[in-house]
Amino acid sequence: MADNELDRLIAGHLDDALTTDDAARLHERLRQDPSARDLLLAAARQATLLPLIAARPVGQRRWRFRFVAVAAAACLVLSALGVWFMLAQPEPVLRTDATGAMASREGRPVNGPWLLSGDILRTAEHPAVLAWTDETTRIELSPGSVCVVERDRGAKRLRLERGGLRADVAHQQPEGGLVILTPFGQVDVVGTRFSVQIGQAASHVAVDHGAVAVRSRPEATPVQLQAGYAATLDGVQVPRPLLRLERPITPAPASVASATTEVTAKDWLADNGSGWEGGLGEHDTITSLATDPDWTRIMPPVRTQPGYARYSDHLTCSITVTVDRPTTLALVLVISQTADSIWQGNLQAERPLPAGTSTITIPVSTMRQRIGFREQLPAECMVATFALMTWNPSTEFRISRVAFDAGR
Amino acid sequence: MNQAWSSRVDDGPPLLAAHRRDMDAGLGQDEAVDGLLSEKPLLVGYARAIVGNRATAEDLFQDLLILVMRKHAEIPNHEALPGWSRRALRFLALKALEKRARERPAMDAELVDLIDATCSDSAPSRSEGYLEALTACRDRLPERSRRLLAMRYEEEISGQEMAERLGRPVNTVYVTLTRLHRLLEDCIRSRVRRTDG
Numbered sequence: 001m002a003d004n005e006l007d008r009l010i011a012g013h014l015d016d017a018l019t020t021d022d023a024a025r026l027h028e029r030l031r032q033d034p035s036a037r038d039l040l041l042a043a044a045r046q047a048t049l050l051p052l053i054a055a056r057p058v059g060q061r062r063w064r065f066r067f068v069a070v071a072a073a074a075c076l077v078l079s080a081l082g083v084w085f086m087l088a089q090p091e092p093v094l095r096t097d098a099t100g101a102m103a104s105r106e107g108r109p110v111n112g113p114w115l116l117s118g119d120i121l122r123t124a125e126h127p128a129v130l131a132w133t134d135e136t137t138r139i140e141l142s143p144g145s146v147c148v149v150e151r152d153r154g155a156k157r158l159r160l161e162r163g164g165l166r167a168d169v170a171h172q173q174p175e176g177g178l179v180i181l182t183p184f185g186q187v188d189v190v191g192t193r194f195s196v197q198i199g200q201a202a203s204h205v206a207v208d209h210g211a212v213a214v215r216s217r218p219e220a221t222p223v224q225l226q227a228g229y230a231a232t233l234d235g236v237q238v239p240r241p242l243l244r245l246e247r248p249i250t251p252a253p254a255s256v257a258s259a260t261t262e263v264t265a266k267d268w269l270a271d272n273g274s275g276w277e278g279g280l281g282e283h284d285t286i287t288s289l290a291t292d293p294d295w296t297r298i299m300p301p302v303r304t305q306p307g308y309a310r311y312s313d314h315l316t317c318s319i320t321v322t323v324d325r326p327t328t329l330a331l332v333l334v335i336s337q338t339a340d341s342i343w344q345g346n347l348q349a350e351r352p353l354p355a356g357t358s359t360i361t362i363p364v365s366t367m368r369q370r371i372g373f374r375e376q377l378p379a380e381c382m383v384a385t386f387a388l389m390t391w392n393p394s395t396e397f398r399i400s401r402v403a404f405d406a407g408r
Numbered sequence: 409m410n411q412a413w414s415s416r417v418d419d420g421p422p423l424l425a426a427h428r429r430d431m432d433a434g435l436g437q438d439e440a441v442d443g444l445l446s447e448k449p450l451l452v453g454y455a456r457a458i459v460g461n462r463a464t465a466e467d468l469f470q471d472l473l474i475l476v477m478r479k480h481a482e483i484p485n486h487e488a489l490p491g492w493s494r495r496a497l498r499f500l501a502l503k504a505l506e507k508r509a510r511e512r513p514a515m516d517a518e519l520v521d522l523i524d525a526t527c528s529d530s531a532p533s534r535s536e537g538y539l540e541a542l543t544a545c546r547d548r549l550p551e552r553s554r555r556l557l558a559m560r561y562e563e564e565i566s567g568q569e570m571a572e573r574l575g576r577p578v579n580t581v582y583v584t585l586t587r588l589h590r591l592l593e594d595c596i597r598s599r600v601r602r603t604d605g
Contacts (some may be wrong), residue, residue, distance in 0.1 A: 004583050008584075018512075031522060045450060050546070
């Protein structure tokens with residue numbers, strides 16, 4: 001194979017444009033020839049780095065060489081470079097479709113779609129889309145929102161004063177990323193899809209794809225929030241990443257309601273309106289989540305009366321869950337006496353879980369006694385709460401339905 | 409009563425509890441994420457060599473970031489981070505290729521291992537030094553060559569579209585681009601050798 005052909009194949013591979021035959025040829029050549037692998041790695045590396053060079057201001061690129069100037073002039077040079085660097089940063093051009101939105105600049109309406117730092121955008125009955133011309137980032141402001149455009153050195157900042165937004169953010173440079181500021185905390189974005197909703201006492205952030213960093217106060221250490229997780233920013237406490245439901249759960253049809261207890265979305269939400277925040281406290285009204293490098297566990301509030309289900313050998317539990325890699329699902333049922341809520345013991349079962357969405361049905365009769373159960377069970381017992389865990393957790397662990405069926 | 413339930417559940421099943429890790433050991437999350445972000449260009453480049461597609465390589469890096477957030481305690485120190493990251497990225501890339509295998513022919517694990525070994529032997533250790541050398545070397549290229557590279561990688565114009573715009577066969581565009589990469593790499597290596605010397 002001539003070098004011309006290797007060159008063609010490597011560039012075609014990096015263009016994602018090889019035919020099946022060409023791909024086979026390239027793979028064979030790479031297998032046989034270490035220098036071909038070396039060239040491929042170099043080309044891929046350069047292909048990734050060349051856009052960064054274009055994005056870097058010249059002052060930043062040449063910094064090292066300018067710094068070796070005469071020591072007496074160094075401070076002066078650096079100051080000048082600093083000023084130049086700040087001036088040289090291009091202003092990202094932000095535009096809005098402005099349908100149903102009103103933008104204002106220093107108290108006057110803005111004519112045209114272009115927005116500058118300090119402009120305020122208010123949406124009424126319709127959403128408005130914000131987009132920067134030099135990237136594919138797209139932000140949709142919900143109806144009834146107020147957003148101020150800000151800028152801090154290289155970073156793009158949107159101050160969301162009211163309402164909510166959904167963001168689909170292109171990959172950002174770490175030093176020039178996007179920051180969403182809310183009255184109760186901020187979200188630092190490198191590149192992801194997420195949403196923000198401001199409530200009366202807190203802002204809620206939920207991540208669909210990628211990850212963001214959230215913090216309740218500007219000086220606080222950021223907390224990483226990954227896809228499938230949500231957190232509440234209250235302006236004070238360190239936010240806790242908690243699993244979020246993919247969608248609200250619909251109750252079971254009336255015809256089977258008498259025999260089936262569905263754990264609805266409401267059961268998994270805190271009564272105090274703080275979303276997924278909180279742990280198992282005195283009143284046990286809040287869903288808890290715990291994570292470890294090897295497992296993730298979610299547990300809904302304890303239900304003292306009448307429990308999630310009446311305990312019997314005929315009881316089954318069905319769980320609809322989504323994971324992105326094969327793992328093991330563990331279910332623990334906490335059994336207590338119905339009359340006085342005295343804890344009796346925990347039952348446990350594990351099931352293999354394939355990647356994707358599956359519904360796992362576990363009959364209680366197949367679960368083993370894990371702890372407790374020292375005496376004969378009282379006549380009336382209930383499932384007071386339960387825990388769902390994955391072992392070697394997936395990056396996606398979404399529970400969309402849990403149902404208890406009393407059987408006959 | 410309820411607290412007692414809580415602590416009992418917190419014990420976790422033995423299967424899961426047996427796999428607890430000592431969270432105090434290894435790199436902190438911020439430290440690991442910062443280290444990873446500073447070497448992002450080289451890691452994305454490595455992923456792109458395997459998967460070809462730029463967007464897929466960027467997505468793999470995002471997945472790696474999430475993995476590091478979860479597993480940072482398993483990375484003993486800064487020195488171990490690049491190797492750990494590349495191994496994880498290799499694993500993620502193979503998974504991505506597996507998903508795409510029905511659509512197009514993809515590298516197998518054996519070939520990816522060969523590429524990984526080559527990368528261990530010859531890849532630059534730091535993004536910043538490589539970036540400086542690449543900048544200097546690119547600036548020495550003729551204007552026409554710089555323009556070709558800019559069209560392809562800065563403006564992200566495909567080889568086919570470049571060929572149409574330039575009125576040249578697509579194969580000629582590809583061959584020229586890779587030759588430019590070869591020239592640049594030779595230049596970078598000689599600069600790095602001079603600097604090290």
